[in-house]
Every structure is written in C-alpha cells, then in structure tokens.
Amino acid sequence: MRDPGLIAAPSVDPATVRVTFEYVACATVWLLVGTLAGLIASIKLHWPEFLPYAWLSFGRVRPAHTNLVLFGWASLVLVGLALYVVARTSRVPLWSPRLARVALGLWNLALLGGLVTLLAGVNRGPQEYREWVWPLAVVLAAAVLIDGYVAYRTVAARTLPEVYVSNWYILGGFCYLPILYVTSYLPFYQGGIGNTVVQGYYMHNAMGMWFTQLALGVSYYAIPRLLGRPVYSYALGVLGFWTNLLFYPLIGAHHFIFSPVAWWLQTTAILFSVGMMVPVWAGTGNLLLTFKGGSGMVRRSYALPFFVVGLIGYGLASTQGTIEAFRTANIYLHFTNFTVGHSHATMYGFIVFIAWGAVYGLVPRLTGREPSPLAVGVHFWLALVGILTYVIAISTAGILQGLAWVAGQSFIASVIAAEPMWLWRTVGGLLMAGGHVVFAVNVWAMRPQRVVVPAPAPNAVGMPA
Ligand code: HEM
Numbered sequence: 001m002r003d004p005g006l007i008a009a010p011s012v013d014p015a016t017v018r019v020t021f022e023y024v025a026c027a028t029v030w031l032l033v034g035t036l037a038g039l040i041a042s043i044k045l046h047w048p049e050f051l052p053y054a055w056l057s058f059g060r061v062r063p064a065h066t067n068l069v070l071f072g073w074a075s076l077v078l079v080g081l082a083l084y085v086v087a088r089t090s091r092v093p094l095w096s097p098r099l100a101r102v103a104l105g106l107w108n109l110a111l112l113g114g115l116v117t118l119l120a121g122v123n124r125g126p127q128e129y130r131e132w133v134w135p136l137a138v139v140l141a142a143a144v145l146i147d148g149y150v151a152y153r154t155v156a157a158r159t160l161p162e163v164y165v166s167n168w169y170i171l172g173g174f175c176y177l178p179i180l181y182v183t184s185y186l187p188f189y190q191g192g193i194g195n196t197v198v199q200g201y202y203m204h205n206a207m208g209m210w211f212t213q214l215a216l217g218v219s220y221y222a223i224p225r226l227l228g229r230p231v232y233s234y235a236l237g238v239l240g241f242w243t244n245l246l247f248y249p250l251i252g253a254h255h256f257i258f259s260p261v262a263w264w265l266q267t268t269a270i271l272f273s274v275g276m277m278v279p280v281w282a283g284t285g286n287l288l289l290t291f292k293g294g295s296g297m298v299r300r301s302y303a304l305p306f307f308v309v310g311l312i313g314y315g316l317a318s319t320q321g322t323i324e325a326f327r328t329a330n331i332y333l334h335f336t337n338f339t340v341g342h343s344h345a346t347m348y349g350f351i352v353f354i355a356w357g358a359v360y361g362l363v364p365r366l367t368g369r370e371p372s373p374l375a376v377g378v379h380f381w382l383a384l385v386g387i388l389t390y391v392i393a394i395s396t397a398g399i400l401q402g403l404a405w406v407a408g409q410s411f412i413a414s415v416i417a418a419e420p421m422w423l424w425r426t427v428g429g430l431l432m433a434g435g436h437v438v439f440a441v442n443v444w445a446m447r448p449q450r451v452v453v454p455a456p457a458p459n460a461v462g463m464p465a
C-alpha cells in the first residue's frame with residue numbers, strides 16, 4: 001500500500017492545525033521545565049551544596065524531572081502529532097478538536113499538580129513514574145482516554161477502506177496505556193513482591209507500548225511523506241506491531257534479575273527480551289530501508305536527520321537493552337548508572353529525536369511557517385553532541401561502579417570512581433538544555449498564522465507536495 005500522504009489529501013482544517021500546535025507548544029514548555037529539573041538533579045550529584053532547599057532536594061527533583069519529560073514533554077508532543085496523523089491518514093478532519101483541547105487542559109492540570117506535589121514532598125513513595133498521588137493520576141488517565149477516543153472516532157470516520165499502519169500503532173498505544181496505568185494504581189498491587197512485578201511491567205511497557213507505539217506510528221506516516229515514497233515494506237510494519245505486542249508485555253521482570261521475583265519469571269523476561277529483537281529490527285530496518293537512495297534528500301531536509309538519529313538510536317539502544325537483560329551482564333550493570341545511560345539513549349536518542357523530526361517535518365506544513373534552517377541545525381548538533389556526552393559519561397560511570405562492586409570494594413570507592421563522569425553528564429546536559437531552548441524558539445517561529453495559508457513549497461522543507 002502507498003503512503004497515504006502521497007495521495008492528494010484534503011487541506012487540513014484550521015481547528016486541527018490549532019489543536020495540534022497547542023499540544024506541541026505546551027509540550028515544549030514542559031520540556032524546558034523538565035530539563036531544568038534534570039540539570040538541577042545532575043549538578044547535585046557532583047556539587048551536593050547546590051540549591052540546598054528541601055523542595056529542591058535530589059529525591060524531589062528527580063521524579064519531577066522524570067514525570068515532566070515523560071508525561072509533559074514526550075507524551076504531549078507525540079499525542080499532538082498522533083492526532084494530526086490519524087486525521088491525515090483517514091482523510092477526514094480530526095473528530096472533535098474541542099474535546100482534544102479539553103484533554104490538553106486535563107494533561108496540563110495533572111502535570112502542574114504533579115510538579116507542585118512532588119516538589120512539596122507529597123508522593124506515593126518509590127514507585128517509579130507513578131509517584132503522583134491518585135487524584136492526579138485519575139486526571140491524567142481521563143486525558144489519555146479522551147485523546148484515545150478522539151483518535152478512535154477519527155479513524156472510524158475514515159473515507160478509506162484500510163486502516164493505515166500508523167494508526168495500528170497509535171490506536172494500540174492509546175488502548176495499552178490505560179490498561180497499564182490502571183494496573184499500576186490498583187490497590188492490591190501496592191505491596192510486596194506483587195508490587196515489584198507490577199513495577200517492572202508498568203515501567204517498561206510505558207516505554208514500549210506507549211512511547212514506542214506513538215513514535216513508530218508517527219514515523220510510519222512522516223518518513224514516507226518527507227521522502228516522497230512509500231514505506232519500504234508495509235508487511236514488516238504490521239509484523240513489528242504484532243511482535244511488539246507479543247513480546248513487550250512479558251519483559252518487565254528483566255528490571256529485577258537476581259531479585260526475589262520468581263526465577264522462572266526472570267528467565268521468561270530474558271527470553272522475551274531476546275524476542276524483542278524481532279520488532280526492534282523489523283521497525284528500524286523497515287524505516288531505514290525506506291531512506292534507501294535518498295541520501296540527497298536527507299542532506300537537504302532539516303527534519304530527516306532527526307529521524308535517522310532516532311532510528312539508529314532505536315535499533316542500537318534496544319539491542320543494548322537485550323544484552324543488559326542477560327544475567328551475565330546484569331550482574332555487573334544492575335543498580336548502576338549504566339541503566340540511566342540506557343534510559344537516555346532510548347528515551348532521548350530514539351523517542352525525543354523522532355518527535356523533533358516529526359515536529360520539524362509536519363508542523364511547517366500545517367502552519368505555513370518554517371523555522372530558520374540554521375537554528376534547526378544548531379538544535380540538532382547541540383542535542384546530538386549533548387546526548388552522546390551524557391550517555392558515554394554515565395555509562396562509563398556505571399561500568400566503573402559495577403566493576404568496583406563485583407570486586408568487593410567499598411561503596412565510597414565506586415562513588416569516587418564515578419564522580420568525574422557525573423560532571424561530564426552535567427556538561428552534556430547543558431548542551432542538551434541549550435538545544436531545547438533553541439527548539440523552543442523554533443516552535444515559536446512555526447506558530448500558526450491567523451489565516452492558514454497553503455503549505456510551503458515542497459523544496460523548502462524537502463517534502464513531496
Ligand atoms: C529490546 C528492547 C529493550 C530491552 C530488552 C531493554 C532492556 C532493559 C533492561 C534489562 C533494563 C533494566 C536494567 C537494570 O535495571 O538492570 C532497562 C531499563 C530501561 N529501559 Fe530498556 N530495553 C529495551 C528498549 C527500551 C526502549 C525502546 C526504551 C524507551 C523507549 C527503554 C527505556 C528504558 C528505561 C527508561 C529504563 C530504566 C527504567 C528504570 O529503572 O527506571 N528501553 N531496559
């Protein structure tokens with residue numbers, strides 16, 4: 001099947017344009033706040049006297065960072081883009097932009113409440129990525145359900161017989177996140193070993209069944225659209241979708257290798273982590289092969305290089321995850337900073353780069369306004385050099401920690417070994433933060449005009465008409 005973007009599509013209605021842009025703009029604000037929290041957390045690890053206030057202590061700033069960058073930035077930007085993609089690939093206007101705007105209000109309310117309560121020290125304890133107290137979780141869940149409903153009604157109203165592969169991924173993500181979120185908040189899973197198993201299930205499925213699904217769904221639309229050619233293999237896209245669904249839900253216990261979680265469940269998680277190589281390489285290979293012969297386009301476009309980095313990040317960092325899951329590797333790497341390196345290599349190196357590529361590739365078509373290519377280039381290089389510095393430094397710290405612990409050295413020896421790397425992490429973080437500020441300026445430059453004009457000339461943004 002051809003990419004639907006290549007067939008003449010109806011012009012985008014102004015309400016869809018506005019609401020998509022509002023999601024991207026709000027996400028950008030949360031990106032800046034979340035980045036600031038990450039930077040503060042990072043500085044505190046090598047300069048503990050920095051900002052010595054209780055509300056800015058490491059234990060409060062860290063979850064503020066993770067929740068803001070995961071739910072405020074990555075989720076909101078991908079939901080905004082996904083709502084646009086479902087409308088375009090279904091050849092209909094978005095079903096109820098007004099309801100989508102209500103959902104955006106709920107997202108922002110939950111995020112603001114989450115930020116205030118976490119900094120005030122009000123949380124549910126060490127339940128990673130689900131630290132928010134339940135009333136805020138209910139508001140967030142309502143927002144996700146509404147967005148999912150809007151996406152579903154849009155696809156249901158499509159004027160084509162097929163459901164394009166992007167929509168499989170996007171609707172899949174919207175179905176799975178509520179299941180995950182409700183499971184993780186159920187009162188009878190909040191203690192003992194059951195809580196640990198649910199924590200692993202929730203943590204990695206949020207990554208694989210939410211962020212990955214939305215990022216791949218948006219990529220399956222945007223990449224062929226930008227390159228002006230169909231996706232390399234439609235069948236591989238569908239294979240990736242079903243195998244992701246098959247393997248992901250059972251890999252959660254790989255977070256707790258050598259823990260009191262049942263040994264057979266750990267082994268199952270390791271086996272399924274190996275199985276994950278099927279969807280990962282089906283997706284990475286399929287989308288990278290779509291670029292075959294298009295290196296000239298990549299050089300001319302400012303959006304496509306973000307996708308290239310994001311796809312390479314997806315393939316390599318996920319393979320790293322599979323290796324980390326093996327007991328022989330995990331014995332050295334678990335509890336160390338190596339996991340933080342993997343988190344940023346995947347979430348940033350894959351998800352965030354894809355989101356940026358899609359913003360730069362799709363938003364100018366919507367609003368008729370482009371950012372300065374120079375500013376996009378500055379953003380790209382700051383983010384790329386920043387994340388490489390971050391990941392290399394913190395992964396080295398993790399290896400040094402693991403080696404020290406396995407050798408039976410004192411804990412403080414591992415702290416002394418890792419400390420210079422924490423400083424380098426801050427250097428990388430500062431570069432990334434600089435890139436985020438430039439990105440915010442670029443988003444402002446792409447804001448919709450009062451009267452929506454036709455999309456810019458194809459050559460300007462390297463897209464087919
Ligand atoms: C083949 C696919 C993948 C496998 C097998 C895998 C494996 C792992 C393993 C074994 C850990 C735990 C390490 C430890 O604690 O000892 C981990 C942590 C993590 N992974 Fe992955 N990974 C994969 C892909 C991804 C992707 C695509 C993302 C993001 C979209 C991601 C995000 C994370 C995050 C955020 C953590 C840290 C969780 C925490 O402890 O807070 N992973 N991964």
Ligand code: HEM
Pocket residue numbers: 031034035038039041042062065066069070073074337339340341343344347348352425426428429430432433
């Ligand atoms: C905007 C993109 C970013 C995303 C999606 C992101 C994501 C994450 C995630 C998932 C974790 C949990 C890691 C784990 O438990 O394994 C984390 C922790 C952290 N992040 Fe980020 N991050 C981003 C940017 C940054 C930046 C720019 C900095 C600045 C240095 C930063 C500094 C930190 C620190 C210090 C931690 C705590 C690590 C620890 O507990 O040792 N992050 N981030």
